[in-house]
Amino acid sequence: MKIVIIGIGLIGGSMARDMRTALPGAAILGMDRNADHLREAESIGLIDREARPEDLAGADLVVVSIPVNHITEQLPGILDAVGDDTLVIDAGSTKGPICQSVSGHPKRRNFLACHPIAGTEFTGPGAAVSGLFQDKVNIICEVEQTAFKIQERALELFHKLGMRIRYMNPEAHDRHIAYVSHLSHISSFMLGKTVIEKEQNERDIFDMAGSGFESTVRLAKSSPAMWTPIFEQNKENVLETLDEYIANLRDFRDKLQAGAYEDLYQQMDHTNRIRDILKGIPSNKNNS
Amino acid sequence: MKIVIIGIGLIGGSMARDMRTALPGAAILGMDRNADHLREAESIGLIDREARPEDLAGADLVVVSIPVNHITEQLPGILDAVGDDTLVIDAGSTKGPICQSVSGHPKRRNFLACHPIAGTEFTGPGAAVSGLFQDKVNIICEVEQTAFKIQERALELFHKLGMRIRYMNPEAHDRHIAYVSHLSHISSFMLGKTVIEKEQNERDIFDMAGSGFESTVRLAKSSPAMWTPIFEQNKENVLETLDEYIANLRDFRDKLQAGAYEDLYQQMDHTNRIRDILKGIPSNKNNS
Incomplete structure (x- = not known):
C-alpha cells in the first residue's frame, strides 16, 4: 500500500x-x-x-x-x-x-x-x-x-x-463551523491583541494572568498562514457570527453601564448551560 | 491555632x-x-x-x-x-x-x-x-x-x-485584572451565548465543536453569583476593556469584509507573541 x-x-x-x-x-x-x-x-x-x-x-x-x-x-x-x-x-x-x-x-x-x-x-x-x-x-x-x-x-x-x-x-458545514470553530479563533486572537496592546503601556500585567486567561487565549497561538485563508474562504458566515458576537458584547456592555445587573446575571446563568453541552465534546489530551 | x-x-x-x-x-x-x-x-x-x-x-x-x-x-x-x-x-x-x-x-x-x-x-x-x-x-x-x-x-x-x-x-490591581481576568470571562460568556442562540435553530451544531471551542468557552461555566458583583464593583475598568475588545473585533470584521487579508494576517502573527507570554503563566493542573 x-x-x-x-x-x-x-x-x-x-x-x-x-x-x-x-x-x-x-x-x-x-x-x-x-x-x-x-x-x-x-x-x-x-x-x-x-x-x-x-x-x-x-x-x-x-x-x-x-x-x-x-x-x-x-x-x-x-x-x-x-x-x-x-x-x-x-x-x-x-x-x-x-x-x-x-x-x-x-x-x-x-x-x-x-x-x-x-x-x-x-x-x-x-x-x-x-x-x-x-x-x-x-x-x-x-x-x-x-x-x-x-x-x-x-x-x-x-x-x-x-x-x-x-x-x-458543504453549505451547512461552513455555516455551523463558523460558530463552533472560526469565531472562537477570532475571539481568542482579539482578546490576545487587546491585552497585548494594553501591556505596552502597563508592565507586568501578565504576571496577574491565571489559567482562565490562558485557556481563553490559547487559540491565539494558532498559525495565521492556516487561518487567514479559512476566514477568507468562509467570509460570509464568519461575518455573520462576528456580527452576532459583537452585538452580544455591546448588549452586555450597555447593560453593565446601565447597571442592569440582574439581566447580566440571567444571561450568564443561562449560558452556564454550556456545562452540559461541553460534556458531549471529547477532550483532547494533547492540548497544552 | x-x-x-x-x-x-x-x-x-x-x-x-x-x-x-x-x-x-x-x-x-x-x-x-x-x-x-x-x-x-x-x-x-x-x-x-x-x-x-x-x-x-x-x-x-x-x-x-x-x-x-x-x-x-x-x-x-x-x-x-x-x-x-x-x-x-x-x-x-x-x-x-x-x-x-x-x-x-x-x-x-x-x-x-x-x-x-x-x-x-x-x-x-x-x-x-x-x-x-x-x-x-x-x-x-x-x-x-x-x-x-x-x-x-x-x-x-x-x-x-x-x-x-x-x-x-488597589487601583492598579483593578485596572490590570480587568484585562487579564474579567474581560476573558465576558468574552467567554458571550461566545457561549452566541453559539447557544444559534443552536436553537440549528440542531447538532455542538457535534462539530472541538477542543478549541471547549477551551475558549470554559470560563462560561463560571458562577454568575460570583461574577455579577465583580463586574459591578469593577464597572469602569471592565467597560474600558470591553470597549477596546469590541473595537478590535469591529476592526477585524471590517477588514475581513473589505478583503484586507494581509492586514488580518499581520494582526494574528503579531498576536502569536502570546505564546511566549503564556510560557510565564503557571498552568493549573486542576483545570477541566
Whole structure:
C-alpha cells in the first residue's frame, strides 16, 4: 500500500503516526513546500521518504493536509495526477470552496471531502501526535459525489483511526463551523491583541494572568498562514457570527453601564448551560 | 491555632485542604450561608465544625472567601468581631471597593487585602483541591495599612502554600485584572451565548465543536453569583476593556469584509507573541 501525504504538519503528521500502526507495511511518502518540515518528518519517522510527483499515479491514498487556499489551488492538479483507483481526502476547515474547486473534475469521484474536528494550536511535523483522531468527529461532505468503492476504503481508514463520521452538505458545514470553530479563533486572537496592546503601556500585567486567561487565549497561538485563508474562504458566515458576537458584547456592555445587573446575571446563568453541552465534546489530551 | 473560613467553597475549601498539611493541629472552622455546603465541607473533612460568631474573637486567622459584594458588606462587621491579634485576609477579585469598605476602620490593621490568582470554573466545597495555590501569584494591596506583625504571619502562611507575592495598589490591581481576568470571562460568556442562540435553530451544531471551542468557552461555566458583583464593583475598568475588545473585533470584521487579508494576517502573527507570554503563566493542573 502506498500513501502520499501532501503537507506533513500537525494533521498530516498525526495521520501518518496512526497509519503506521493501523496499516503496517504501508509506504508513507510526504510532500511539503517547507523543506525543513520534510526533513524533520523523515528524520522522526513520520514518512519513509519524500514523494515524487510520479508517486501520485500509483498511490492508494493521498491525504491533502495543507492550508485551505492551497487545497483549492492544488486539488484539481492532484486529481489530474492520481490513478483511477486512488482515494484522495482533504482535511480543510472550509468545505464549500474546496468542493467547488473540483466540481465537474473528471476524477471528482476519487475525492472525498473531509473535515476531521481535531487539532491543537501547534503546527509542523514536530506537533504530530498519535491518537489525535480517536473519538473525534470527521465531517464528510458531498459523499454522493465519491465513487462507492473509494468511499468504502475511506470509511475503513477512518474506522481504524477511531473517528466518528457525520455527513453534511458543504453549505451547512461552513455555516455551523463558523460558530463552533472560526469565531472562537477570532475571539481568542482579539482578546490576545487587546491585552497585548494594553501591556505596552502597563508592565507586568501578565504576571496577574491565571489559567482562565490562558485557556481563553490559547487559540491565539494558532498559525495565521492556516487561518487567514479559512476566514477568507468562509467570509460570509464568519461575518455573520462576528456580527452576532459583537452585538452580544455591546448588549452586555450597555447593560453593565446601565447597571442592569440582574439581566447580566440571567444571561450568564443561562449560558452556564454550556456545562452540559461541553460534556458531549471529547477532550483532547494533547492540548497544552 | 484557630482558623475560621468564611465561605467554604472552591477557594476557601482549597485553602483549608492546604492548611491541614501546612498547619497540622490547627482547628479549622467554617461559616457559609449555604447550609448544604457547610455540611458537605464538614463531611469531607475540610472543616472540623461550623464556626459560631463568638469564634471570631479567638481566631488567629480569618479567611473571607465569599463573593465580592458580600465581602464589602460583611468585612466591617467581621473586623468588629475579631480579636486584636487576628489576621483577616480576603480573596476577592476586586480590591478598590474592598479596601474602601474598611478604610478608617479601627481594626483596619488586622486586615490584609489579597487576591490569589488561582481557581477553576467550578464552585462549592466539592470543587476544593489541594495545591491550588502552589506557584500562583498572590497580589497584596495596601500592605502598609496592615500591622507589621500581622503581615509577617500572613507571609509565612502564603509561603507555606507556595504562593508568589506581588504588591500593588488597589487601583492598579483593578485596572490590570480587568484585562487579564474579567474581560476573558465576558468574552467567554458571550461566545457561549452566541453559539447557544444559534443552536436553537440549528440542531447538532455542538457535534462539530472541538477542543478549541471547549477551551475558549470554559470560563462560561463560571458562577454568575460570583461574577455579577465583580463586574459591578469593577464597572469602569471592565467597560474600558470591553470597549477596546469590541473595537478590535469591529476592526477585524471590517477588514475581513473589505478583503484586507494581509492586514488580518499581520494582526494574528503579531498576536502569536502570546505564546511566549503564556510560557510565564503557571498552568493549573486542576483545570477541566
